[in-house]
Amino acid sequence: MASARKKITTKEFRSEALAQALEKQDMAAVALALRNGNTVVPLLKPGGRDNPLDGGEVWTYRDATTGQVALLLFSDARNKPANLPPGVGLFSPLWLRDFLEEHHAEITTVFFDIAGPHAMQASVDDLRSALAL
Numbered sequence: 646m647a648s649a650r651k652k653i654t655t656k657e658f659r660s661e662a663l664a665q666a667l668e669k670q671d672m673a674a675v676a677l678a679l680r681n682g683n684t685v686v687p688l689l690k691p692g693g694r695d696n697p698l699d700g701g702e703v704w705t706y707r708d709a710t711t712g713q714v715a716l717l718l719f720s721d722a723r724n725k726p727a728n729l730p731p732g733v734g735l736f737s738p739l740w741l742r743d744f745l746e747e748h749h750a751e752i753t754t755v756f757f758d759i760a761g762p763h764a765m766q767a768s769v770d771d772l773r774s775a776l777a778l
Contacts, residue, residue, distance in 0.1 A: 658685050658722035658735050667720055667763040675757065675765065676775030680738050685719040688732035703744065704730050705752065713753040716745075716769075726760045742776035745769055 660682045666674030690702040706715045722733045749769050757765040
């Protein structure tokens, strides 16, 4: 019996605009890409299959020495290092804005494509400003 669910490919877990902005190392272009497109986010626990409102549990990195927390975002699911949890979500600009608003006191920095090919880092405050609608 054929599955009624649409098969999601890794190509769908990509933001071409974000990838191009990161390649140029252009923070203004990164902000524009984040405001106008989806972002790949690593998940500790994927959302429930039967609940489209459950986006899952976002994975963040906590430095064991300093206790500082980093959010990792990716332009493409293929750029996520294999040593991170296997799940990913594709989230909207509104979700990212709300997530950063809710957790801005905990998250100290945001890394984009941390393992490359064009890694970048931004402060939470810079991203909150970029996502202000």
